[in-house]
Amino acid sequence: MVDLFTGLVVALSTWLFGVEPSAWLAHLIGIIVAILVVTLPLLIAVAMSVYADRKIWAAMQMRRGPNVVGPFGLLQSFADGLKLFLKETIVPAGANKGIFLLAPMITFTLALIGWAVIPWDENMAIANINVGVLYLFAISSLGVYGIIMSGWASNSRYAFLGALRSSAQMVSYEVSIGFIIVTVLLCVGSLNLTDIVNKQKELLELGVPFGFVFTPLFPMFVVFFISALAETNRPPFDLPEAEAELVAGYQVEYSSMAFALFFLGEYANILLMCAMTSLLFFGGWLPPIDWAPLYWIPGPLWLILKICFFFFVFAWVKAAVPRYRYDQLMRLGWKVFLPLSLAWVFLTAGTLVLFDWLPA
Amino acid sequence: MIESLCFYLFAAITVLSGFMVIASRNPVHSVLFLILAFFNSAGLFVLLGAEFLAMILVIVYVGAVAVLFLFVVMMLDIDFVELRQGFLQYLPMGALIGLILVVELMMVFGGWVLAPEMTAVVASATPDIAETENTRALGQLIYTDYVFLFQCAGMVLLTAMIGAIVLTHRQRPGVKRQNISKQVRRRRDEAYELVDIKPGQGV
Numbered sequence: 001m002v003d004l005f006t007g008l009v010v011a012l013s014t015w016l017f018g019v020e021p022s023a024w025l026a027h028l029i030g031i032i033v034a035i036l037v038v039t040l041p042l043l044i045a046v047a048m049s050v051y052a053d054r055k056i057w058a059a060m061q062m063r064r065g066p067n068v069v070g071p072f073g074l075l076q077s078f079a080d081g082l083k084l085f086l087k088e089t090i091v092p093a094g095a096n097k098g099i100f101l102l103a104p105m106i107t108f109t110l111a112l113i114g115w116a117v118i119p120w121d122e123n124m125a126i127a128n129i130n131v132g133v134l135y136l137f138a139i140s141s142l143g144v145y146g147i148i149m150s151g152w153a154s155n156s157r158y159a160f161l162g163a164l165r166s167s168a169q170m171v172s173y174e175v176s177i178g179f180i181i182v183t184v185l186l187c188v189g190s191l192n193l194t195d196i197v198n199k200q201k202e203l204l205e206l207g208v209p210f211g212f213v214f215t216p217l218f219p220m221f222v223v224f225f226i227s228a229l230a231e232t233n234r235p236p237f238d239l240p241e242a243e244a245e246l247v248a249g250y251q252v253e254y255s256s257m258a259f260a261l262f263f264l265g266e267y268a269n270i271l272l273m274c275a276m277t278s279l280l281f282f283g284g285w286l287p288p289i290d291w292a293p294l295y296w297i298p299g300p301l302w303l304i305l306k307i308c309f310f311f312f313v314f315a316w317v318k319a320a321v322p323r324y325r326y327d328q329l330m331r332l333g334w335k336v337f338l339p340l341s342l343a344w345v346f347l348t349a350g351t352l353v354l355f356d357w358l359p360a
Numbered sequence: 361m362i363e364s365l366c367f368y369l370f371a372a373i374t375v376l377s378g379f380m381v382i383a384s385r386n387p388v389h390s391v392l393f394l395i396l397a398f399f400n401s402a403g404l405f406v407l408l409g410a411e412f413l414a415m416i417l418v419i420v421y422v423g424a425v426a427v428l429f430l431f432v433v434m435m436l437d438i439d440f441v442e443l444r445q446g447f448l449q450y451l452p453m454g455a456l457i458g459l460i461l462v463v464e465l466m467m468v469f470g471g472w473v474l475a476p477e478m479t480a481v482v483a484s485a486t487p488d489i490a491e492t493e494n495t496r497a498l499g500q501l502i503y504t505d506y507v508f509l510f511q512c513a514g515m516v517l518l519t520a521m522i523g524a525i526v527l528t529h530r531q532r533p534g535v536k537r538q539n540i541s542k543q544v545r546r547r548r549d550e551a552y553e554l555v556d557i558k559p560g561q562g563v
């Protein structure tokens with residue numbers, strides 16, 4: 001992707017100004033353009049996903065949802081954003097000011113930098129790195145800092161309780177996410193996201209639709225999706241911000257843009273988790289089945305469709321499932337998911353070694 | 361040029377935040393600076409081409425260990441004045457330990473220069489970086505060549521974990537616990553009974 005834009009920059013510059021720019025300058029501009037090409041649509045997608053979330057939620061409760069600003073209420077998120085932008089940022093009196101303001105920035109930045117390794121098509125990632133999955137895992141495990149810092153720096157009981165809940169919850173569910181990633185990696189033999197999707201192409205050619213999801217890895221997909229819900233603090237695992245007991249948890253003291261950054265970061269994280277699910281289990285940019293006309297639809301579109309589908313399921317779960325109790329949440333993470341995913345790692349590794357299917 | 365620029369940036373921030381870990385007055389700030397130091401060390405690993413180590417450093421240390429540190433430090437009620445009092449008293453001991461560490465490090469790195477044939481012996485097990493990516497090389501070393509040692513390390517950790525659980529676990533009587541299998545096994549006929557009450561008689 002960067003090479004593509006670097007080439008474009010060189011071509012454009014020679015055509016417009018008649019000078020070929022130096023290699024590193026063209027490369028730098030290429031990187032910046034690639035980042036903008038991913039990030040700007042992403043930010044709009046985040047704004048629209050907030051709207052979609054509210055609409056889906058409303059439809060499932062037989063309400064109308066936002067329908068005033070713009071046609072069908074499409075501009076609702078932008079109106080909310082503008083409102084938040086114009087409001088005053090209030091820093092509580094006893095707050096630790098630096099950390100208080102740093103926390104939402106960290107949340108938002110981490111939610112965006114994860115997208116650097118998402119491959120939108122063959123050779124279409126900003127950074128196609130060898131350890132792409134680990135990078136995504138590392139970024140998602142860092143997300144806890146925004147929350148724990150905001151909770152502590154707010155100097156408020158509600159925020160602190162929310163932050164404690166959240167960090168315990170995210171650390172717990174990360175463990176099983178890690179094991180699920182290991183099972184997928186065992187089958188692929190590489191940590192590169194592009195390699196993972198290409199391995200699923202072999203499955204498509206064998207007649208398995210989508211990818212790893214309809215193989216014996218199916219239980220891992222279910223566990224991964226539920227863990228993703230917990231990792232992004234979405235209902236039914238939204239205990240960190242349980243409004244009935246903690247008002248809004250870690251974000252209770254935040255106002256205006258600081259709050260908006262938390263909000264946007266949360267939704268960008270959800271989209272990132274949806275993208276991760278699509279890449280690991282649903283064949284990323286590949287069409288659902290190996291049928292030539294389906295390949296005419298460009299790869300990024302398939303990935304976006306899959307992300308939208310999983311986002312719909314996220315919203316669906318939010319509307320349909322009541323909130324977990326905290327001890328039940330911990331029980332699910334440590335006593336159900338962890339043994340299950342660990343057993344699946346053993347099973348997968350054993351099967352691969354037994355039949356000598358280990359990828360080279 | 362950009363590599364060396366990045367190196368100096370990461371290294372400077374690592375050293376500076378390492379200093380701030382011991383210098384800052386607020387323990388929570390200390391832990392946050394520690395996290396910054398971890399993060400920049402991960403950057404240094406990336407510059408070395410050890411991307412796997414970098415990611416593992418971020419996942420394990422920043423994502424899990426430091427969260428627990430932060431957790432504990434935030435929960436503790438620390439008296440800063442009391443914390444500062446013993447500083448001069450412990451200074452000679454700390455300086456001694458630091459000195460020993462520095463000497464040991466110098467011995468290790470000096471070995472590379474003074475006895476190059478020794479490093480050749482050590483390096484023989486390492487596959488060529490140009491041929492294998494470092495994830496694969498590490499896997500080969502840890503899980504194939506030295507799998508026995510790795511298992512031993514795992515056993516030591518398991519023993520420590522079991523020890524910690526045994527030492528801290530206590531059965532408190534009189535605490536209501538949810539027994540999920542018992543709840544699921546409950547049937548209708550054991551959950552309630554129908555009582556036929558005649559009018560005017562009561563139960």
